[in-house]
Amino acid sequence: MQELFGRHKVQAGSEPLEITFCDQKIVVGEAAGAYSYKRYSAGALAAETTIISDKDGGIVVGIFPIAPLLTPKRVAKNVYIKFKSPIIMDQRSDAVVYAKIPIEIGVYRQSEDEELLIDAFSLSPQRYALYGSPEAGTVCRLAESETSTTEEGISVEKYTEALIRIRISNGIDNVIKISKVIVPMDGIVLDHAQDDTWVPGGVDVRLDMAFGKDIVNVRANTKVKRSDKTSIVRREETLAFMMDAGY
Structure with missing residues (x-):
């Protein structure tokens, strides 16, 4: 079975590229000396772009799982994972648990040394939650998830969810x-393979105490560029969030 995530080449004079994710159908083909990108949602045109290229060898379109931040528009930078069953931990202990988060699908126009996002969509409805007070809280994308101490204990749906590893101290x-x-x-x-998706490296959650108050620091290591994309800039960063409104 052909993998849907990855780089897809559209040759001049060839049949249009057609890829279907549930009720979302992507069609890329030649159109009046250029290339057209169209996405249909439940049969209706949902997105359309014209791609102009003077390359004789055709164009490359990359389709990848992306963080759930862009649809219907960018309103959050964080994912609020609500555990369906709470985790109880002993004092001064460490644990690793697995959970899942929603994903979106991004479509990129790719060339030798750069890429441009031309479309993003989701196969699941978006839910949001406020973390903290109404006056100073943070709007987050909401994900309710089971937890397990093994990867095999979490069932992740292709094209809709990603596995995440959480280390708690x-x-x-x-x-x-x-x-x-x-x-x-x-x-x-x-990251992805065989159309399965996961958060690379995982997330570190550390609970400490300062001035008589619990302090929770969350750190996520992230690759800015994916190895199967063509962008030449690659580095790693650490994203941080302080959970000062409880855990």
Whole structure:
């Protein structure tokens, strides 16, 4: 079975490229000396772009899983993972759990040394939640998830969800209950293989105490560029979020 995520070449004079994700159909083909990109949602035209290229060898369109931040528009930079079953941890202990988050699908026009996002869509409805107070809280993309201590214990739906590994370190002298984690996602580049998707490296959640108050730091390591894209700039960053409104 052909993988849908990856780089797809459209040759001049060839049949149009057609890729279908559930009720979303992508069609890329020649049109009046250029190339047309069209996406149909449940049969209706949802997005359209004209791609002009003077290259004789055709064009390359990249289709990849992306962080759930762009549809219907960019309103959040973080994902609020609400655990369906809370996690109880002993004092001064460490644990690794697995969960899942929603993803979106990004379509890129790619060339030798750069790329441009031309479309983004989601196969699942978007849900949002406020973390913190109404006056100073943070709007997040909401994800409710089961948790497991093994990868095999989490069932991840292709094209809709990604697996995430969460390392939790309880550095305080109390038994704690964790029911949610806020994960910074702005800049996260998801990995994929055989159309399965996961967050690379995982997320570190550290609970400490300062001045008599619990402090929760969340750190996510992210690759700015994916190895199967053509952009030549590649570096790694660490995204951070302080959960100061409870966990």
